[in-house]
Amino acid sequence: MTDINTLSPKNVRLKIRNAEYTSQTSGLCKGFTQANLVVLPKKYVIDFFAFAQRNPKPCPILDVTEKGDPHPKLIAPDADVRTDMPKYRVYEKGELIGEYTDILNFWNEEMYAFLLGCSFTFENALLNANIPVRHIEEKRNVPMYITSIECVPSGVFRGPLVVSMRPIPYQLIVKAVQVTSRFPQVHGAPVHIGNPKEIGIKDIDKPDFGDPVTIKDGEVPIFWACGVTPQAVAMKAKPDIMITHAPGHMFISDVRDENYSIL
Amino acid sequence: MTDINTLSPKNVRLKIRNAEYTSQTSGLCKGFTQANLVVLPKKYVIDFFAFAQRNPKPCPILDVTEKGDPHPKLIAPDADVRTDMPKYRVYEKGELIGEYTDILNFWNEEMYAFLLGCSFTFENALLNANIPVRHIEEKRNVPMYITSIECVPSGVFRGPLVVSMRPIPYQLIVKAVQVTSRFPQVHGAPVHIGNPKEIGIKDIDKPDFGDPVTIKDGEVPIFWACGVTPQAVAMKAKPDIMITHAPGHMFISDVRDENYSIL
Structure with missing residues (x-):
């Protein structure tokens, strides 16, 4: 077979x-x-x-x-x-x-x-650059969060931006921004780096969709715009x-x- | 005043x-x-x-x-x-x-x-990078050409790609590609470098729109997608x-x- x-x-x-x-x-x-x-x-x-x-x-x-x-x-x-x-x-x-x-x-x-x-596309790019993708390592769904950032509305379509999160070791943050910036047609560069509260996420361990993942010492949560947004909207x-x-x-x-x- | x-x-x-x-x-x-x-x-x-x-x-x-x-x-x-x-x-x-x-x-x-x-946006970026923009130097309109490259059609909208041309000294070609690649929302990287015939342009001195410009020795014509395309289509x-x-x-x-x- x-x-x-x-x-x-x-x-x-x-x-x-x-x-x-x-x-x-x-x-x-x-x-x-x-x-x-x-x-x-x-x-x-x-x-x-x-x-x-x-x-x-x-x-x-x-x-x-x-x-x-x-x-x-x-x-x-x-x-x-x-x-x-x-x-x-x-x-x-x-x-x-x-x-x-x-x-x-x-x-x-x-x-x-x-x-x-x-995001599969830019995750491949991250992996190719030796940047770890935690939810793949832990065989979980990527954690996703509803943010306090409102999308620009259009007619009946309006609602908050949903983001996915990947914890990145601090010495690889710049590389992660560079790698994903190359792909503006598949979510592109992160929308936020660091403190989840800045974008209205109250508890990083309780994603709105998907599964929580481990954030190790020396890692920073990085947030990318998520394709769940248009479906939710x-x-x-x-x-x-x-x-x-x-x-x-x-x-x-x-x-x-x-x-x-x-x- | x-x-x-x-x-x-x-x-x-x-x-x-x-x-x-x-x-x-x-x-x-x-x-x-x-x-x-x-x-x-x-x-x-x-x-x-x-x-x-x-x-x-x-x-x-x-x-x-x-x-x-x-x-x-x-x-x-x-x-x-x-x-x-x-x-x-x-x-x-x-x-x-x-x-x-x-x-x-x-x-x-x-x-x-x-x-x-x-293209005004990426021309500013070129000038900021010390890359000459000939039609500005010569106070002419940018030369534009109808190419043999067909756009992907949609309903009633179909037709050839129109490009603008700027002659670039050969030692600045890589820089010109880099600078304009940063701006995918304003035409982005060139669509063609060099021989005009490859994209169906018969006479570089006779643009379909705009004015001809001088191409000096050691310069190569570089072609970018042009905003005249959607209007023409x-x-x-x-x-x-x-x-x-x-x-x-x-x-x-x-x-x-x-x-x-x-x-």
């Missing part, structure tokens, strides 16, 4: 499409960019587009499909966003109505799919229907991470 | 609003970012937004107003895009119908204003109405150039 870790993005997507793979995508197709999904009907699209433009750090758009077209032509032209992710969540008026392995029954001609950059806007990926069950693109570095 | 070169962006915009200043904006409010304007009615906005997302080098969006709202809240909240630029061009079905010093008579509740990054799409700035008569924002550097 073929080891899935050796397959190309296209072949992994085919396995997912055929329901032969239904788990999280972390670690698959190393070096290829994975993306968050937000599907919305046409009437919300201009406002969501403008929300992303106004808040590029949490909402880096990698691709947007044409109306009713499920193919992300920029990042994986032969993929189908309705079937090629292992698990989806469907929301009606902001309420989760279920998890599905495809969204063929929910898709219609009015829908647009937004594919948004994800869209959910609060209670659109008639919204579809996202299930946490960790991402879209695997044909684009290599390095393609998104600007230096 | 106050020298206009010493005024703040806000006060220059007020002079423009009151028709006390109607000339080109080049050189005004040094250090503050100037922007290209494209106004379109709602029915074209999703496709134009997606065109910009797919072609970020020629179409870096700095701000998009809300429907019918003339205030660019991100880059100059108290400005009014209908009155605060010295000269506008109005197109109907792709045909220029006239130049105006305000667009109050053309604006309506269905309109969105896109403010797009402009939008014009070809023949929207019912489209409004742009007149060439060189830009929008002056409250944002400092350095704000757009990612490093």
Whole structure:
């Protein structure tokens, strides 16, 4: 049997499409960019587009499909966003109505799919620079926090910035800023370094999403804008229907991470 | 009388609003970012937004107003895009119908204003790095060329990439790439270095827009994506109405150039 870790993005997507793979995508197709999904009907699209433009750090758009077209032509032209992710969540008026392995029954001609950059890309860059990523070491989900920083609103879309946190040894902080600055399309440089209270985080050991991780002596918590932000904001806007990926069950693109570095 | 070169962006915009200043904006409010304007009615906005997302080098969006709202809240909240630029061009079905010093008579509740990054920002960065900018030295318009590189289309919006050219001494090419790479939101790194024929430019002395400039011995032509691209593409799409700035008569924002550097 073929080891899935050796397959190309296209072949992994085919396995997912055929329901032969239904788990999280972390670690698959190393070096290829994975993306968050937000599907919305046409009437919300201009406002969501403008929300992303106004808040590029949490909402880096990698691709947007044409109306009713499920193919992300920029990042994986032969993929189908309705079937090629292992698990989806469907929301009606902001309420989760279920998890599905495809969204063929929910898709219609009015829908647009937004594919948004994800922190996997810059975590690979950190690891390549010998910067430790604690939640990977501890096999947990990255800790995420709702901050006191408000996103710039757009139409019905408004809400606080959500950040992810990685503890970094103080002698590697500058390097971590440099490495992630190279990738503005996948959250880019940190939004905050140090004292969590400065951005409204009361207890670093109690993340709002994900799991807490160990912060060792000599390490400083560094916070990056998180792709959960647009989903949280869209959910609060209670659109008639919204579809996202299930946490960790991402879209695997044909684009290599390095393609998104600007230096 | 106050020298206009010493005024703040806000006060220059007020002079423009009151028709006390109607000339080109080049050189005004040094250090503050100037922007290209494209106004379109709602029915074209999703496709134009997606065109910009797919072609970020020629179409870096700095701000998009809300429907019918003339205030660019991100880059100059108290400005009014209908009155605060010295000269506008109005197109109907792709045909220029006239130049105006305000667009109050053309604006309506269905309109969105896109403010797009402009090369003035990275030219300041080049000058600050002691890299010569020939068309400024020769007091000409920057030479611009239609290339053989097709933009990624979106709905009705499609067409070739337009580039601007600056001759750079060979020993400063690396520096010019570095300096402009820092500014991905204002066209960023060059799209081509050297032989014009590689990108479909037949005669470097005959630009499609702007003026030719001298290329001295030991200099190499360097090409950057140009903000004329989205205007040219939008014009070809023949929207019912489209409004742009007149060439060189830009929008002056409250944002400092350095704000757009990612490093």
